[in-house]
Each structure stands twice: as structure tokens, then as C-alpha cells.
Amino acid sequence: METEEKNYWPLGILSILLIGLSLVVALVIVAIKYTPQSDNSYLHQHTYTDSHINGMLSTYNAFRQTYSLELVNGNQKVEPLFPFYINQNTPLLWLSNWHNTLSLQVQHKDHKALAPTFSVAVLRTKQKTLDLGNIACTTQKKESTCLLPPFNLPLKGHYQIMIKVNLQGGELPLIQPAYVR
Incomplete structure (x- = not known):
């Protein structure tokens, strides 16, 4: 006389399907209850x-x-891009917490072009903007050098240096990602 074996596979599959269905229903209920509000x-x-x-x-x-x-x-030179987020390989400018001295080097490719003016600000998310104001430049032949006043950054982490170039035709914002170590 042979004993009849019970097959539990259908019950296991059914229990997994019921658990999955209950998780989907719970997720839908949570998504409906806590919908994000669009504030534009x-x-x-x-x-x-x-x-x-x-x-x-x-x-x-x-x-x-x-x-x-x-x-x-110092010995690091970077070209600020517009818009910087298009190029994923935008190099970071390395800064320190104390006594950062940056300079802008501008080379004039066109002799007849007027020298632009620059204003610089250091930005960090959820922090007050450090406005360095308009930068004075010294011009020699085809090159201008603009020295920024020394500044301190209190926290380590990611910053953005925004350089507003004021041209006769308008204003151009250039942003350089930076990191304070």
C-alpha cells in the first residue's frame, strides 16, 4: 500500500502571490494618502x-x-563653464577653510573688445551667500588679472563660485563647482 504524498507547492506559490498583492495594495494606499503637493x-x-x-x-x-x-x-587653473551641469567632468576647484586667495585671468582675443567687469559670490545650499562684490582688474596688453579679496569658508563640503561677467551686451553667469577640504 502506497502512501499518498501531499504537494505543498501550490500553497507556497499562492501565499507568495498573496503577500506580493498585499504589499502592492499597501504601497498604493500609502502613495494616495501621502501624495506630494506641487508648489511649482x-x-x-x-x-x-x-x-x-x-x-x-x-x-x-x-x-x-x-x-x-x-x-x-595657487597652482590650480580651471575654466568656469556655462552651464556647468552639461559637462559631467567639470573639474572641482579645491579650497581651504581659511585665507582663500583666488584670481581671474582674462585673455583678450579681440584687441577692440572692452574689458568686462566681474562680480563674484560664493554659494552653498541652505547657507547665506558670501558676496565678494565687484572685482578690480589690472590690464596689461592682452591680459587682465583680477584679484579677489581673501575670504574664509566656515564649513567643509561643496560650494559653487558664481562669477557674473558684465558685458556691454548683458550679463553672463558662470559657475565653478568647488570643494573645501
Whole structure:
């Protein structure tokens, strides 16, 4: 006489399916109960950039044809980009907490072009902006050197150095990512 074996596979599969279905139902209930509220903050902050990006890029390309700009910290030279987030390999500018001395080196490719003026600010998320103001430049032949006043940064981490280039045709914001060690 043979004993009949019980097959528990269908019960195991059914229990896994029921557990999965109950998890999906729980996730849907949580998603409906805690829906994010749209406050249009993205549209408020980025509408100008999104609608004027072509004009900004043409201003940047015209600037690059007329000038060459480098941000110098000690022996490190970087070129601030516009917009910096397009290039994933944008190099970081390394800074320290105390006595940062930066300079801008501007080379004039066109002899007839007027020297632009610069204003610089150091930005950090959820912190007060450190405004370094308008920068005085000294011009020698085809090159200008602009020395920023020494500044201190209280916290380690990621910063952004925003350089506003004031041209006769408008204003061009250049941003250089930086890191304080």
C-alpha cells in the first residue's frame, strides 16, 4: 500500500502571490494618502533659464570667442563653464577653510573688445551667500588679472563660485563647482 504524498507547492506559490498583492495594495494606499503637493517651485526657479537658454548660450559662445577666462587658486587653473551641469567632468576647484586667495585671468582675443567687469559670490545650499562684490582688474596688453579679496569658508563640503561677467551686451553667469577640504 502506497502512501499518498501531499504537494505543498501550490500553497507556497499562492501565499507568495498573496503577500506580493498585499504589499502592492499597501504601497498604493500609502502613495494616495501621502501624495506630494506641487508648489511649482521648480517652475518658479527655472522658468527664466528654460525659456532663455538659447540666448544665454549665444552670449556664452560670443564671450568665449572674445575672451579666455581662468580661475586660479595657487597652482590650480580651471575654466568656469556655462552651464556647468552639461559637462559631467567639470573639474572641482579645491579650497581651504581659511585665507582663500583666488584670481581671474582674462585673455583678450579681440584687441577692440572692452574689458568686462566681474562680480563674484560664493554659494552653498541652505547657507547665506558670501558676496565678494565687484572685482578690480589690472590690464596689461592682452591680459587682465583680477584679484579677489581673501575670504574664509566656515564649513567643509561643496560650494559653487558664481562669477557674473558684465558685458556691454548683458550679463553672463558662470559657475565653478568647488570643494573645501
